[in-house]
């Protein structure tokens with residue numbers, strides 16, 4: 103079960119003031135919005151989701167976005183929907199004055215057939231004008247008073263958002279299917295403000311859409327009693343309501359996204375890896391694979407902790423779901439239910455891949471739309487360390503050849519190649535797979551051969567320390583590796599990443 107062993111008392115949740123569950127979902131009005139619980143803006147609140155040794159990481163990120171999300175799930179209609187009250191504290195960390203703050207609304211992606219519709223958006227009690235961009239997958243909240251460098255603003259939103267049914271787009275991660283509800287990016291997510299403005303780029307359906315700053319999430323989620331909820335971060339309380347619903351409260355660690363999966367059908371097994379609680383959630387008919395997944399997840403976490411540095415969060419969840427392949431979120435990964443059915447060796451590889459994203463994507467972020475190779479290449483390459491840790495170097499080489507290198511080798515044999523350093527949209531789905539997952543991983547393998555194991559791992563650890571909870575660029579990676587190794591890597595970098 104989800105971390106309810108960690109129940110602690112917090113300030114009284116505001117869930118008892120949420121509107122009563124009904125068959126219809128009227129657009130909420132500002133007067134129904136309860137006053138926010140003050141603790142959600144305090145970093146200390148989020149220590150609850152951290153391992154004791156890393157609890158101080160909550161103050162390592164200066165002025166991150168804070169989210170306080172109260173969501174009520176309505177199942178039973180033709181399309182599930184959520185009624186959401188979201189308060190976001192945004193601090194202007196740029197040197198510019200901002201007249202608006204942009205949020206991503208991925209639920210509005212045209213191919214999904216779902217919609218996020220606002221009831222109201224207010225700033226300091228005043229209704230704000232909205233500026234939709236990127237096919238309504240982004241919205242600018244026009245501020246009544248411009249936000250100067252270092253100043254913070256609370257944006258309050260009331261909205262309804264529908265969840266598509268049997269939606270295979272976007273890897274099927276925003277979807278309700280086979281009794282499993284997948285809520286990838288259902289909420290309004292603060293966009294990244296870069297030196298040249300807001301980044302609102304939208305990946306095609308085959309790329310990872312999320313490019314986000316490390317943030318804190320405090321979520322109260324009200325759902326039917328028999329649903330089992332699995333989420334990023336830690337569940338800290340569960341309150342039964344008089345109307346047959348339950349309100350769960352979750353807090354995240356410093357995380358750049360927040361994911362929730364729910365199903366009545368989930369069974370689970372758990373273990374402790376040091377102080378990390380590792381949970382595997384699966385459908386009843388896949389118990390053997392679900393139990394095996396717990397060991398794969400444990401051994402992957404161990405291998406990467408020994409190689410790269412600690413996993414700082416108190417909980418890690420691996421969840422069976424009707425998705426394509428696997429998908430990573432901070433503290434939670436989804437693995438394709440078809441792989442549980444097949445129960446072959448690829449299930450283990452996918453798990454090792456998605457767990458490695460906890461380092462390269464979750465702890466160290468990057469722009470997954472523009473430089474997808476940085477996290478995908480590093481992640482796919484990192485699976486070598488899992489196989490070396492568990493099975494030794496011979497089997498590791500085989501796995502690397504089969505699952506990582508072969509896609510690119512086949513492409514080369516067919517006379518094709520492409521530059522690695524390109525955005526998702528520059529590739530066809532086939533090329534994306536071979537170049538971003540294959541060729542980029544071979545680059546890291548070549549750097550490892552050049553530097554030797556010891557220096558290479560020193561550089562990987564230094565990279566994690568340098569970029570932990572931050573966004574990274576290829577230049578950051580190159581800078582750290584050249585500093586630590588004392589070697590010029592431009593030539594290898596140019597040959598593998600910049601040239602065809």
Ligand SMILES: [Zn+2]
Pocket residue numbers: 455456459478481
């Ligand atoms: Zn990946």
